[in-house]
Amino acid sequence: MTARRWVALPVLLAAVFVTTLDFFVANLAVPSIRADLRADDAGVQLVIAGYGLAYAAGLIVAGRLGDLYGHRRVFALGLALFTLASAGCGLAYDIGVLVAARVAQGAAAALLAPQVLTLLGALYQGADRARAFGWYGAAVGLAGVSGQVAGGLLVAADPLGLGWRACFLVNVPAGVAALALIGRLLPRTGRSGTRRDLDLVGAALVAAGLAVVVLTLVEGREQGWPPWTWWCLAASGPILGAFVRRQRRLAADGRVPLLDLAVFGEKGFAGGLVAVALLFGTSAGLSFVLALYAQEGLGLGPLAAGVMCTALNAGFLVASLRPRPMGAPALLLGLVLLYCGVAWGWGPYGVAAALLVTGAGMGWLMSPLISSVLSAVRAERAGAAAGVLGTVQETGGVLGGTLTGAAFFGALDGGWDAAAQAGIVVLIVGAGGVLAHSALRLRRDAAASAVARFHVKQECPADRP
Template sequence: MNEITESPAELSDPLLPSPADAARSPTSSGVPWQVVSIMMAGTFMAILDSFIVIVAEPVIQADLGASGGQLQWTLAGYQLTYAVLLITGGRLGDLYGRRRVFVLGAAIFTLASVACALAGTANGLIAARLAQGLGAGVMVPQVFAVITALVPERGRHRVFGVLGMVMGLATVSGQLVGGLLIGADLFGSGWRPIFWINLPVGLAVILAAAVRVPETWGTRARRIDVPGVVLLTVASSLAIFPLIEGREAGWPRWTWACFAASAVLFGVFARVERRVGERGGDPLVRLSLFSRRPFSVGLVLVLVLYACITSYYLVLSVSLQDGLGMTALGAGLTYTPAAAMFFVFSMVAGRLVPRYGRRVLMTGAVVLAAGYASTAIVLLSGVRFAPGAVIPTLMLQSVGGGLVITPSLNAVLARIDPRDAGLASGVLSTAQQVGGALGVAIIGVVFFGSFHPSAGGAATAAAHALAMSSVFTCAAALVATVLVCLLPGGRRG
């Protein structure tokens, strides 16, 4: 398959199958699961490495003598380059072939993982993590784009359900996998296996993709919009960097100056892209994409949802480890029942959405809000804070998350012309990363502003801080419910 030229159709509900699907040939109706699985393995690696470092930081600090700032950059540096390059990475896939760019990104990611494992200094590890993020930023958008290009619309609900499950499990299992690998201390190597594990997986993904994944392209143009890339990279960096660093630094003036400069540069970027399009050129971002209501509303929905899930797992980890004194492995095991529920209801959503459309997302958003609210109620009721007290409410959150987070991916990419799949996928992935960074920045203020261990003991303080954070995420889930209502109206398929 060389290029997909399907044109999107405007329908009343982008989450339901289109009438055109009935006219597809039998050979085009199946889902190429082998190809999809190869691409998803790349996504799992990239997301896992966003979280696996969290549990390794104390060991890394002891081994490399890293300062607090250097330690933070082993996590923040990866997130920054990952987020900043996603749109450009998606566009490169449209221009030069998604399989080719995916393999390139996977190769960069794998080599950088080896460099991380071999790092002898904190600065060397940071540099390798920056390169790792670059590889992830190039690799991940191709996953969404290939699915959009190769999977018929009526099959995408199932595929995005599985993809959402994979992403959720990577998020939840990062600390568990990290704790297991560090605890095993293979060959006395301490923290380094958390990066070595990417070598065999990365090589397998590269080989399988090169052999099994068909090539697809977007636009036939063969020129990258260099001014657009520069403006977008700088504007994105100025927006994301203070979100990552701002809370730890106490939100000094430079963070607000960065936000202001970012807003100005995004305005300049939009103007430049509009002019390039008017002159018949090939802009990095076609602004007309945002005029599509399912895409624009769905994009904000994804941003809000990832602001909830990423930030909440971070403060939950702090509550369990700093508040209750649990090990990283123990904290990871606390997430396991919730991960199982997320897995199950992600699959359920894939079956229900083709029939009931956005009503599935609406139900999920309401249940998600109820899960956060129930956590706050339990923690504020005077019940002793322990894993058993919150596991049921975490499971309720995961039921809602499985029903709304996984279908939201399809809500964004529904009816996207496959020629724009790489660009749209890059924008979607950026929304996920920006949402996560924004959620962490806001919930960090809420959580650490409420976490005062000296007042009544670490466990009591952690319970109160987690309850306040649950109130914030409940409010964000209610906003997500409103956004689901703003998606084009549902109807039965």
């Protein structure tokens, strides 16, 4: 492993950090945005939701673009667009312009995410790959830890009188610096054949289908599931079904589909996606429960609640630097401890201790899980696999928050403790699914290793001279 490849790692991680940070950093700026731009509730909701919707809807298309035109080139395009969109957010003069710039930010983040995962796989192998993905998990964890804190500090510090605009403009110098290093540090990967066609109809279908699903799940929970949400969910099935049929028809005709459906036939890929969805759903659901229970159930102020919840992110951040394949038992143990802490009234310190264990389980698990899912896929399908993986992460998080929220509010008549326990039970079930997948994967790997040793022994018997 050359030193140059390790120098490339900060460039990739910087992209991961700022795009993850922008999921959270705008939350603390919402009151200032509302006052400064005289925005209504729907407008400020779209400032938050628009980013996530564009991100989720664009990931599969972005993965395919990397395969067609080169992962480094699409990474550079995404970083340039993200930098420009951040400047657009910071300079927005009304809420409509800000929402449009946030959607552009989400689309740019979608262009970046699959390329980062693919480039990490191309740059690092073996133990170096495990170490690189460990740092990837640490970057995600650090962005989660610092996101809302950074937003609050920037708004409070008001550098150069920018107020909330500083939350977005801070991305501009970092993006320009990273763009200057891409050509010298990142390798050229991706296909370079002559058939560089892009299925635009398929891109529109998958983007529309995913946007309908994510928007409905986010807004449906907020608005109490009015009839239109159920119609939208019903419509998403035919839209995504039409996308799948089109991809099959293109492949049968010898044309290049947007998503090579054969990627789901790669050994261990589909099962790994289920585990990833459960893990990210558990993380999102836990964040939802904590946000309400810490302040309403335990009576903590915003600052004290933030400090308590930081235990989760601190455990994740530290553990992600030394990932372990079997972090799932620690995740399940932490959630069980959290349930006991709520049920038996351990108070903020006991809950924080349980969150520390839970976060460590997530940190130990995330990097090996993502690495194993991507390593199961052939190199020519790496971009498509990374796009699907990112989509599953985002959608799994939305589903996890929705299901946990339904259980939480369904039990709220029994009090805040009962509501938190109901939500945590949903999370324990999800963690149990992740644990089952991890155990099966380890058993499969052990069996494959035993078969390999048997063949080696047959080919090289001990009594052979």
